[in-house]
Amino acid sequence: xxxxxxxxxVFRARGVSRRDFLKFCSxxxxxxxxxxxxxxxxxxxxxxxxxxPVIWLxxxxxxxCSESFIRSSHPTIEDLLFNMISLDYDDLLSAAAGTQLExxxxxxxxxxxxxxxxxxxxxxxxxxxxxYCMVGGDSFLNTLKETAADAAAIIAWGSCASFGCVQNAxxxxxxxxxxxDIIKDKPIVKVPGCPPISEVMTGVIAHFHTxxxxxxxxxxxxxxxxxxxxxxxxxYRRAFxxxxxxxxxxxxxxxxxxxxxxxxxxxxxTTYNSCSKIQWNGGTSFPIGxxxxxxxxxxxxxxxxxxxxxxxxxxPFLGTDSNADKIGVxxxxxxxxxxxxxxxxxxxxxxxxxxxxxxDKA
Amino acid sequence: xxxxxxxxxVWRLPVRLxxxxxxxxxxxxxxxxxxxxxPLFNPPLGEAVFYKGMAWWRYLHFVVAFIFIANxxxxxxxxxxxxxxxxxxxxxxxxxxSWWGKPFRxxxxxxxxxxxxEPNYVGHNPVAALAHFLFIFCGSIFMIFSGLAMYGExxxxxxxxxxxxxxxxxxxxxYTLHFIHHLGSWMLPIYVIMHLYAVIRHDVVDRTSVTSSIxxxxxHKVEEEPD
Ligand code: HEM
Ligand code: SF4
Ligand code: SF4
Numbered sequence: 001x002x003x004x005x006x007x008x009x010v011f012r013a014r015g016v017s018r019r020d021f022l023k024f025c026s027x028x029x030x031x032x033x034x035x036x037x038x039x040x041x042x043x044x045x046x047x048x049x050x051x052x053p054v055i056w057l058x059x060x061x062x063x064x065c066s067e068s069f070i071r072s073s074h075p076t077i078e079d080l081l082f083n084m085i086s087l088d089y090d091d092l093l094s095a096a097a098g099t100q101l102e103x104x105x106x107x108x109x110x111x112x113x114x115x116x117x118x119x120x121x122x123x124x125x126x127x128x129x130x131x132y133c134m135v136g137g138d139s140f141l142n143t144l145k146e147t148a149a150d151a152a153a154i155i156a157w158g159s160c161a162s163f164g165c166v167q168n169a170x171x172x173x174x175x176x177x178x179x180x181d182i183i184k185d186k187p188i189v190k191v192p193g194c195p196p197i198s199e200v201m202t203g204v205i206a207h208f209h210t211x212x213x214x215x216x217x218x219x220x221x222x223x224x225x226x227x228x229x230x231x232x233x234x235x236y237r238r239a240f241x242x243x244x245x246x247x248x249x250x251x252x253x254x255x256x257x258x259x260x261x262x263x264x265x266x267x268x269x270t271t272y273n274s275c276s277k278i279q280w281n282g283g284t285s286f287p288i289g290x291x292x293x294x295x296x297x298x299x300x301x302x303x304x305x306x307x308x309x310x311x312x313x314x315x316p317f318l319g320t321d322s323n324a325d326k327i328g329v330x331x332x333x334x335x336x337x338x339x340x341x342x343x344x345x346x347x348x349x350x351x352x353x354x355x356x357x358x359x360d361k362a
Numbered sequence: 363x364x365x366x367x368x369x370x371x372v373w374r375l376p377v378r379l380x381x382x383x384x385x386x387x388x389x390x391x392x393x394x395x396x397x398x399x400x401p402l403f404n405p406p407l408g409e410a411v412f413y414k415g416m417a418w419w420r421y422l423h424f425v426v427a428f429i430f431i432a433n434x435x436x437x438x439x440x441x442x443x444x445x446x447x448x449x450x451x452x453x454x455x456x457x458x459x460s461w462w463g464k465p466f467r468x469x470x471x472x473x474x475x476x477x478x479x480e481p482n483y484v485g486h487n488p489v490a491a492l493a494h495f496l497f498i499f500c501g502s503i504f505m506i507f508s509g510l511a512m513y514g515e516x517x518x519x520x521x522x523x524x525x526x527x528x529x530x531x532x533x534x535x536x537y538t539l540h541f542i543h544h545l546g547s548w549m550l551p552i553y554v555i556m557h558l559y560a561v562i563r564h565d566v567v568d569r570t571s572v573t574s575s576i577x578x579x580x581x582h583k584v585e586e587e588p589d
Contacts, residue, residue: 218518219527219528219530219531220530220531220535224518228518229516229518230515230516230536232516233515233516239410239411240410241416242410242414242415242416242417243405243410243411243412243413243414243415243416243417244401244403244404244405244413244414244415244416244417244418244419245404245405245410245413245415246401246404248404253407254404254407257407262401262416263400263401267537269536269540270535270536270537270539270540271536271537272536296537299535299536299537300534300535300538301534301535301538302537305537305538305541311399311400312399312400312541312544313537313541315541324541324544324545324548325544325548327545327548328545328547328548328551329548331548331552332548332551332552332555335551335552335555335556336555338556339555339556339559342473342559342563343559343563345475346475346563346566346567349475350567353478
């Protein structure tokens, strides 16, 4: 793979017309929430800047992010982008293997010191020196730290790298930790989702390529362009939510009519993502569109906020499964019992004192 | 019952108004909040535009929430600048031994039946002051901050989100914040039970008319039962 080619060179070499190339640039600007006046900047960067070298590491993960990425909605274009980012190291996709591949990684790290992007899919086990995730003869924890040291920026792909996902769900036997817990001194952009939407992934890369910086991030480190608002605020079933028209079981008439899935445990009201806007598989549909509640896959610790089909999470309380209402009722019961017991003692004590007083008088 | 020997004006009008507005707001917030968490009624099949089922309950929750907030701020003003000796923070010094030392211990002992005489306070006794500080002061602030953070969620960059949005990462995400706001709302019935019990008990035991004082403003000292 030649590394000094520009995006436009690659497009031409692949037989993509200029028209399609411009279309791709304007679409990307739309996804990124940029004004139309920024389109020329993107075109300019794509045509003139050499491709950004990327090292893509895989830790504890299921590869769903890569799967999503290569299934982007504009196969010719985004598949190309995938080739275009100078993906010099990806242990999943590379033809080379073993020492050869690891040498390649070290060469890029040296050659492009401080310039390459480190894309991390999955997270690292931190317990017992990271022994629960060994890649290429070393713990992923070590490889991650080593590769991050000279990176310009880090992209944390998916919920695993961003927040931990299923690996660090309770009881987290391997001590899996998100990238931001391990690498503290590099700019990190979190692109959560299980997996993230492919257009979101390419958008983040295009932004870095165009402006040389990470996009605007929100309080949780996610690009605002895609994670600023909740699923709920863009959901086409919102009218049914406001009307109070809810699906109560997956067999009822309301299901067929496409009412709101709030009572089926929809986490849309607490989930920040673009599914209800960009949708999946080239805008074909998204979970709620297919009648399934959002499970909040792009939110921190979503595995521990279940069950998926219940609005109120179950939490361990005094060694049993419980939820906020059960805990509340128990606490109210305890307060009432306490008050009753206190009243009883007061009454007994008062009665005794009165007897005592009467005796004194007698 | 003994003869009233002294009438003391304890709760001035602003305090009584605050108390009742607050009580009504909290009950309304609890009921509407619980409805938001578990909407009971499903309208019959029909056009969504004709129903306001959920929107209405949420609207009610928010309107009452803002009355609740305004009322809270008013009480804060009164405590700081009202010059009302029974309504200020002045006496509440949980960090100082003069506060949690003897007076607090005596009151706790009395509640635990470890001493027979009841210390008598015109305003709040130290245990009551602590309960109010935890449940009413800290509790309200928590419900207000978490509520406003959630209120801002649908308008990122707006007033509420800019000022209170930091609550979301603080509690580890939007869902946890909703959950904790929900859990926190159970403070209300717990507090109400303890509060009503304590007030009625004091009325029965010390006969200081503490129950009616929050309506009339007056507490009474009564003469011991004539032998
Ligand atoms: C004593 C005070 C309050 C109580 C008992 C209370 C109770 C509740 C409850 C039980 C919920 C449902 C949570 C869930 O499971 O989703 C809720 C939601 C909410 N509350 Fe409160 N609340 C109080 C004060 C406030 C205040 C001061 C605000 C400020 C604006 C507020 C704003 C909200 C918002 C925005 C929601 C989310 C609504 C939604 O998800 O659609 N609350 N409240
Ligand atoms: S289906 Fe989910 S995201 Fe859509 S309106 Fe209902 S609760 Fe909100
Ligand atoms: S709708 Fe919710 S659960 Fe589904 S992919 Fe989007 S964020 Fe994840």
